Amino acid sequence: MAGLKTIIALSFVLAIGFLLVILSSALWHNYFPLLVVATYVVAPLPNWLCGHAANPDDFMESSGSGIVDFGRFLTGFLVVMGIALPALLAHCAIIQTPAMVMSIIGGLLIYGTIISFTLFFQEEAEF
Amino acid sequence: MSSHRLFRFPKPQWLNNANARTFGVYTAGALFSLGFYILIDAAAYSKSALNGSDPAVHITFVDWIPGICSALGMLVINSIDKSRLSADSFSYSGNGVAWKARLVLFLGFALMAGGLAGAVTVLVLKYVVPEYVWPTLWMGTANVVANGCVMLSSVVLWVAQNMEDEYTYNLAL
Numbered sequence: 001m002a003g004l005k006t007i008i009a010l011s012f013v014l015a016i017g018f019l020l021v022i023l024s025s026a027l028w029h030n031y032f033p034l035l036v037v038a039t040y041v042v043a044p045l046p047n048w049l050c051g052h053a054a055n056p057d058d059f060m061e062s063s064g065s066g067i068v069d070f071g072r073f074l075t076g077f078l079v080v081m082g083i084a085l086p087a088l089l090a091h092c093a094i095i096q097t098p099a100m101v102m103s104i105i106g107g108l109l110i111y112g113t114i115i116s117f118t119l120f121f122q123e124e125a126e127f
Numbered sequence: 128m129s130s131h132r133l134f135r136f137p138k139p140q141w142l143n144n145a146n147a148r149t150f151g152v153y154t155a156g157a158l159f160s161l162g163f164y165i166l167i168d169a170a171a172y173s174k175s176a177l178n179g180s181d182p183a184v185h186i187t188f189v190d191w192i193p194g195i196c197s198a199l200g201m202l203v204i205n206s207i208d209k210s211r212l213s214a215d216s217f218s219y220s221g222n223g224v225a226w227k228a229r230l231v232l233f234l235g236f237a238l239m240a241g242g243l244a245g246a247v248t249v250l251v252l253k254y255v256v257p258e259y260v261w262p263t264l265w266m267g268t269a270n271v272v273a274n275g276c277v278m279l280s281s282v283v284l285w286v287a288q289n290m291e292d293e294y295t296y297n298l299a300l
Binding site: 072076077081088 | 149163171172175
């Protein structure tokens with residue numbers, strides 16, 4: 001049962017994630033790792049939008065799920081982008097390697113929070 | 128439906144699962160992202176301070192052409208409705224739909240194979256023949272790896288979309 005403890009734990013994890021990402025930027029005075037936050041906030045959006053755009057009642061038209069697939073494709077793209085972007089920046093010596101590690105871990109924590117939040121509170125919205 | 132199957136072994140059951148299909152589409156997006164960012168990485172590396180090649184070697188538009196071809200081929204292949212490939216067996220479909228679908232699909236596969244071959248060509252002609260060593264060689268290798276990732280992504284997406292038909296068929300019954 002998703003209750004108060006879940007909300008507290010999730011907000012705690014979200015705060016740690018933001019702390020790591022902001023620290024990875026501010027410690028080296030280089031604010032490129034903040035892009036990771038933007039990526040992970042945008043990542044669930046295509047899935048959600050395309051899920052609303054598709055017509056779920058249409059059983060006869062099998063091509064109706066194409067737009068849902070496109071949303072999933074974009075979400076997969078964005079999730080990997082959140083890991084690949086710090087790795088790219090570190091490989092090209094734009095940010096330091098510790099900053100890369102911190103921003104990747106922080107970004108994964110933020111995305112995990114968003115995903116588990118929607119998982120926990122999805123049930124109540126449907127009924 | 129199963130009586131029309133070509134191969135002797137039955138299709139594994141998990142292939143018809145909706146979760147496997149969803150997972151396949153996510154994986155395709157992830158692979159495409161990996162390829163795209165490896166390409167971007169090579170371009171960023173070319174302009175970064177780490178690029179210590181003595182006669183300076185940079186990523187030019189030539190290095191981008193294979194990636195553009197592969198991405199276009201992927202777009203063409205996956206925007207075709209797969210059920211149109213066998214449309215000739217239906218009497219109500221218009222004349223030559225399957226033929227047109229096969230032609231467009233052939234163009235898509237040609238673009239994609241051309242992208243991979245072009246990446247190898249750029250690697251050999253621009254980086255291997257002048258005998259550049261490793262950190263510079265990465266710019267050419269990244270091109271091949273990126274095009275391979277795009278191709279793999281397209282394969283995964285194709286397989287995942289072909290799972291769809293029988294699943295929706297079961298759902299409709």
